[in-house]
Amino acid sequence: MRGERSDMSEDEDGGRGGAGGGDGAGDGGTDTPVPFSDQVLENVLENVLQFLSSPQDRNAASLVCLPWYRAEAQTRRELFIGNCYAVSPRRATERFRRIRAVVLKGKPRFADFNLVPNNWGAHFQPWVSAMAAAYPWLEKLCLKRMSVADSDLSLLAHSFPNFKELSLICCEGFSTAGLAVIAEKCRHLRVLDLIEDYLEGEEDETVDWVSRFPETTTSLESLGFDCVGSAVNFEALEALVARSPALRRLRVNHHVSVEQLCRLMARAPQLTHLGTGSFGSAAAPLLQGGGCSVVDLARTFAAFKSLVCLSGFRDVAPHCLPAIYPVCANLTSLNFSFANITAEELKPVIRHCHNLQNFWVLDAVRDEGLQAVAATCKDLRELRVFPLDPTEDSEGFVSNVGLVAISQGCRKLRSILYFCQQMTNAAVVTMSKNCQDLVVFRLCIMGRRRPDHRTGEPMDEGFGAIVKNCKKLRRLAISGLLTDKAFAYIGKYGKLVRTLSVAFAGDTDLGLRYVLEGCTQLQKLEIRDSPFGDSALLSGLHRYYNMRFVWMSSCKLSLRGCKEVAQRLPRLVVEVIRDRDEDDDDEGVQKLYMYRSLAGSRNDAPSFVEIL
Amino acid sequence: MEGGGSDGSDLDNLKATELKLGLPGTGEQEKLPSILPRSSKRAILEANEGPSKRNSSEIKSVERDQKPAAKAQIVGWPPIQSYRKNSYQAMKMEAEPTGMYVKVSMDGVPYLRKIDLKVYKGYEELREALEDMFKCFSLGEISRMNESNGYEYAITYEDKDGDWMLVGDVPWEMFISSCKRMRIMKGDEARGLGSTP
Numbered sequence: 001m002r003g004e005r006s007d008m009s010e011d012e013d014g015g016r017g018g019a020g021g022g023d024g025a026g027d028g029g030t031d032t033p034v035p036f037s038d039q040v041l042e043n044v045l046e047n048v049l050q051f052l053s054s055p056q057d058r059n060a061a062s063l064v065c066l067p068w069y070r071a072e073a074q075t076r077r078e079l080f081i082g083n084c085y086a087v088s089p090r091r092a093t094e095r096f097r098r099i100r101a102v103v104l105k106g107k108p109r110f111a112d113f114n115l116v117p118n119n120w121g122a123h124f125q126p127w128v129s130a131m132a133a134a135y136p137w138l139e140k141l142c143l144k145r146m147s148v149a150d151s152d153l154s155l156l157a158h159s160f161p162n163f164k165e166l167s168l169i170c171c172e173g174f175s176t177a178g179l180a181v182i183a184e185k186c187r188h189l190r191v192l193d194l195i196e197d198y199l200e201g202e203e204d205e206t207v208d209w210v211s212r213f214p215e216t217t218t219s220l221e222s223l224g225f226d227c228v229g230s231a232v233n234f235e236a237l238e239a240l241v242a243r244s245p246a247l248r249r250l251r252v253n254h255h256v257s258v259e260q261l262c263r264l265m266a267r268a269p270q271l272t273h274l275g276t277g278s279f280g281s282a283a284a285p286l287l288q289g290g291g292c293s294v295v296d297l298a299r300t301f302a303a304f305k306s307l308v309c310l311s312g313f314r315d316v317a318p319h320c321l322p323a324i325y326p327v328c329a330n331l332t333s334l335n336f337s338f339a340n341i342t343a344e345e346l347k348p349v350i351r352h353c354h355n356l357q358n359f360w361v362l363d364a365v366r367d368e369g370l371q372a373v374a375a376t377c378k379d380l381r382e383l384r385v386f387p388l389d390p391t392e393d394s395e396g397f398v399s400n401v402g403l404v405a406i407s408q409g410c411r412k413l414r415s416i417l418y419f420c421q422q423m424t425n426a427a428v429v430t431m432s433k434n435c436q437d438l439v440v441f442r443l444c445i446m447g448r449r450r451p452d453h454r455t456g457e458p459m460d461e462g463f464g465a466i467v468k469n470c471k472k473l474r475r476l477a478i479s480g481l482l483t484d485k486a487f488a489y490i491g492k493y494g495k496l497v498r499t500l501s502v503a504f505a506g507d508t509d510l511g512l513r514y515v516l517e518g519c520t521q522l523q524k525l526e527i528r529d530s531p532f533g534d535s536a537l538l539s540g541l542h543r544y545y546n547m548r549f550v551w552m553s554s555c556k557l558s559l560r561g562c563k564e565v566a567q568r569l570p571r572l573v574v575e576v577i578r579d580r581d582e583d584d585d586d587e588g589v590q591k592l593y594m595y596r597s598l599a600g601s602r603n604d605a606p607s608f609v610e611i612l
Numbered sequence: 613m614e615g616g617g618s619d620g621s622d623l624d625n626l627k628a629t630e631l632k633l634g635l636p637g638t639g640e641q642e643k644l645p646s647i648l649p650r651s652s653k654r655a656i657l658e659a660n661e662g663p664s665k666r667n668s669s670e671i672k673s674v675e676r677d678q679k680p681a682a683k684a685q686i687v688g689w690p691p692i693q694s695y696r697k698n699s700y701q702a703m704k705m706e707a708e709p710t711g712m713y714v715k716v717s718m719d720g721v722p723y724l725r726k727i728d729l730k731v732y733k734g735y736e737e738l739r740e741a742l743e744d745m746f747k748c749f750s751l752g753e754i755s756r757m758n759e760s761n762g763y764e765y766a767i768t769y770e771d772k773d774g775d776w777m778l779v780g781d782v783p784w785e786m787f788i789s790s791c792k793r794m795r796i797m798k799g800d801e802a803r804g805l806g807s808t809p
Binding site: 110112113114115170196198227314337338340362386387388389390391392419444446448501503528529 | 686687688689690691692693694695696697699700703704
């Protein structure tokens with residue numbers, strides 16, 4: 001589950017610019033020889049700086065003076081690159097010579113929702129090539145929204161003899177063939193986490209990658225493949241689990257039936273994180289006594305003393321759920337977001353989960369289910385409620401009632417993602433007052449531009465209360481009927497907001513202006529289908545170099561306005577992305593993606609991307 | 613993308629008129645989730661292949677028809693990741709995810725039927741449904757064995773031990789949990805089962 005990958009979450013990433021910060025102190029690798037006393041200073045500095053871990057601290061240290069810059073560059077072990085196009089691989093590898101771990105992010109987040117055409121970019125290939133030469137001792141790699149080919153994985157496997165951890169999040173372009181090479185060649189592999197990736201060729205011949213792990217005892221600690229669409233060789237998987245004594249996290253895909261899961265669990269009672277796959281029966285329904293019975297399953301779970309995180313439940317048979325009762329009290333994280341269960345089915349489970357901190361669930365449990373959560377999970381930090389029927393006109397299963405209940409029961413809430421058909425200002429205001437610790441507030445009212453269903457008013461006051469009362473707020477996603485007033489509130493009170501997502505909101509350019517002028521910490525701005533035009537865009541010129549990116553689609557931008565931004569800010573890459581059926585001569589800009597960069601215009605832009 | 617309003621019914625009509633080898637309502641549904649990736653590129657690639665990729669070309673034609681209608685559909689709204697959307701679609705399409713489908717054969721009838729036992733609340737409903745299903749074949753009413761006179765058929769089932777039992781003896785819940793398949797037996801054979809001690 002995503003909860004523990006907090007270092008990858010959009011609201012907790014490190015540093016402004018990562019490798020790009022500190023550039024003012026000069027390029028890495030000057031030609032003049034270093035005086036002796038400075039050399040001593042650098043050695044001392046290096047010994048001290050190696051204890052600095054946060055990228056922000058490191059970026060700050062590197063700005064002090066040249067010796068500090070050099071010492072910091074020598075001692076940095078983890079490289080965080082929030083936008084793969086912000087800096088070239090060569091520049092990054094030249095400055096930082098001793099990197100052991102890399103985090104690399106690619107496409108803008110709206111790519112998750114099909115707004116970025118295929119083949120837009122974010123190719124891993126140039127990075128892996130550069131790193132293969134520069135970082136032979138690389139151990140960890142974490143990629144998010146990158147395009148990764150099998151050949152890249154192969155190069156990775158062959159170039160880094162000490163490679164230990166690979167996490168691929170929301171990536172695409174690779175297949176089971178690539179996984180096979182990783183399994184076979186990375187003999188010290190501890191972590192292989194595939195999270196929400198799209199594998200290629202799932203309908204074709206897939207490779208039996210699980211069989212490729214070394215025959216001997218492995219050092220695997222974490223293996224997650226719940227997003228892999230094709231079935232894996234179960235016998236090989238079972239044998240792998242049996243010879244991986246260090247395994248703590250296992251997430252299987254939906255092809256693994258509950259009977260098979262039973263067998264896996266018997267091999268690995270030391271697991272802390274378990275992704276249960278289908279949790280449904282392969283053959284006849286469990287009720288008919290085919291295979292593992294519910295009682296046996298419960299007994300198996302009861303043996304799991306260390307289990308803290310449960311996910312999966314892709315085809316869950318509700319009568320199997322009682323099997324997890326023995327572990328509920330220890331759970332801190334539970335992902336039911338693929339479990340189509342009712343409130344009645346949820347209640348007996350959630351009643352045991354006093355220690356739950358992260359809970360993902362489907363709105364099928366309704367307000368009633370959320371009330372049950374609120375009644376028990378007093379320690380809840382993160383809640384995500386996903387819509388079973390993600391369309392605008394579906395029946396709303398959760399409402400303001402559920403939101404208020406959660407706010408009353410879960411006072412320590414820090415992060416919420418809530419999908420609903422409609423909402424009231426009052427409920428949002430209540431949450432803003434009850435949950436003062438909120439850092440992430442994402443409310444998605446699926447009905448576009450829907451007002452407060454009780455008063456008929458815009459949702460301005462609700463979101464206004466959130467930014468006003470939740471003083472720690474860093475990430476905000478707004479929806480519903482919103483006027484410029486909402487943006488005025490955000491600009492006035494959202495001083496810590498780093499990420500803002502806007503859809504179908506606002507009246508005039510003023511709205512965007514308020515945000516660009518007021519939100520001094522703004523890093524990531526993604527806007528769609530809102531009436532903001534060139535003058536609003538131009539009002540943010542002072543802001544864009546301090547931001548990771550700006551995305552604006554289906555707004556009121558024109559080529560002229562975007563070109564002016566590109567002209568005035570030479571270090572900003574301004575991309576105009578066109579859909580296939582768009583007219584090339586059209587003055588209007590449908591999709592704008594702009595980001596600061598030390599690398600200039602990228603040379604791998606496809607034909608439908610115009611860089612101004 | 614999900615269809616909404618009139619767009620959805622147009623698609624339904626289109627799909628309904630398409631020729632398929634399988635029985636109506638089968639086949640396409642299982643394939644649908646795995647072939648509906650977030651990118652249309654795969655559908656386009658597969659459409660170039662032969663008739664063996666029937667399902668994907670169906671998808672492609674659905675997608676193509678969706679495109680002009682899709683202007684009314686909003687791309688990427690609500691903001692749910694495609695893989696999640698696809699999973700949810702698959703979950704909804706299996707109307708009863710834990711349905712208990714069992715085969716029903718009737719003596720003398722060339723093909724079998726399948727029914728979902730969970731749909732029925734009791735034996736009465738089941739009997740009515742079976743009568744309805746096989747009414748064009750039965751010469752008389754399919755009666756329960758308890759009635760003393762005049763029955764043409766008897767409804768029997770195979771339980772998990774492999775034995776053929778008469779339907780109606782055990783409580784309904786127990787019956788649906790142990791029934792693996794059913795057989796509507798004809799005349800003489802049936803009489804044998806019905807004899808009460």
